[in-house]
Amino acid sequence: MSPQIGVLALQGAVAEHVRALTASGAEVRTVRRPAELDGLRGLVVPGGESTAIARLAAPVQMMEHIHRAHQDGLALFGTCAGLILMAREVSDPAALAGFPRIGGLDVVARRNGYGSQLDSFTEQLDVTGLDEPLEAVFIRAPVIEEVGDGVEVLAESRGLSVAVREGRVLATSFHPELTPDHRLHQLFVDMVGAV
């Protein structure tokens, strides 16, 4: 049976994740309300603006609900803004101050760590577990500044960790949903199936 995977759809690149997950054999639905988490085995938190997503999540305690569902077994995949919302700590917290995040990933992240849009870039990345390099699209990407002991680094770029896994959490500072190569989504679908 295909695993049921949700995509948090408060704001951001939702459709691209839905497409990539569907192509990887998952049964996919979008999630905007806590009750819509019921029955899911995995959840993608997409790229977008983390400030906007956190503010939309707050009135319905969406981040707290995802956190609890994760503790009960929900696997998580965060890209870009999603990674920021899962990080143990955000080192430039001003714009996110006072807003709950999901947590679950023992890293310290800094928003827009590479600079403005002019510093956005693409790169061919070697990723642990993938035979061929993966085209990674970094857009106003966060920088992972610190990685905890229990976190496996799956890929590095320019001396920084850019893809990480810790238990049931997968996260990238780039956007695998923007390319037609769905191998990371397949990895997540397989992770969800194995939980």
Next chain:
Amino acid sequence: MSTENTESPVSAEQGATTVNTGLAHMLKGGVIMDVVTPEQAKIAEEAGAVAVMALERVPADIRATGGVARMSDPDLISGIIETVSIPVMAKARIGHFVEAQVLEHLKVDYIDESEVLSPADYVHHIDKSKFSVPFVCGATNLGEALRRITEGASMIRSKGEAGTGDVSEAMKHIRTITAEIAELSSKAEDELYVAAKDLQAPYDLVKQVARDGRLPVVMFVAGGVATPADAAMMMQMGADGVFVGSGIFKSGNPAARAAAIVKATTYYDDPAVIAEVSKGLGEAMVGLNVADVPAPHRLAERGW
């Protein structure tokens, strides 16, 4: 199937296209707000805006003041960039490639080649392919959108009629673009050559839109959106997101209205949420019926 397109590295030019159209994807489902001061930019960010448009005067004031409207003071733009953590956009005049060069130098995240400012060239738009920074451009119909994409625009916004608070033109333009795409998709392949001629757009791009049933870039709606219900209606019409210009900071309670429009854009198909957020927002911008705007003062007609 899942390993296609991994054989050769992308060229730098393709890479720039991917990150620039990609940033627009990250803004989807969101609201981009016009701001004229760093304080307003902060209010917009606090309300959940996905980006701000930095300018000296909102369209309603440009309309009221008259005269030539130009790119904003670099000090103002830099001040806003320093104040917020979300992307900052700024406007250049249609065809004014030096204003665009200045904005790129200031490291704005997106340039809006905008009909809201006075055009600098009544024949040509900026050759946007020459820039590393992405551009968003206005369009009233499919041909105009495809010409802008050909010139290098990474994002399209339907124009509406800026500075009016009257959503009817925004509705007209998104309906027009959506209908023209549907019509294109229904055509036989051998009819697309003439379709390209009629749209005054390149054949390959026309063929791509006919095949995909959508533009190859993200499309927001702009021009006249003033209430949560306006924003939700544009989302139900198929917009990827909304620009709100004068509608927020020309209203009675900008912070509350901004947050309400953000929520209505996310829950655009839920009347209960739209009703809830629409309560007690105070006065909307006074507004101006588009029908009362004499033709020479209609901004949407600027663009070629």
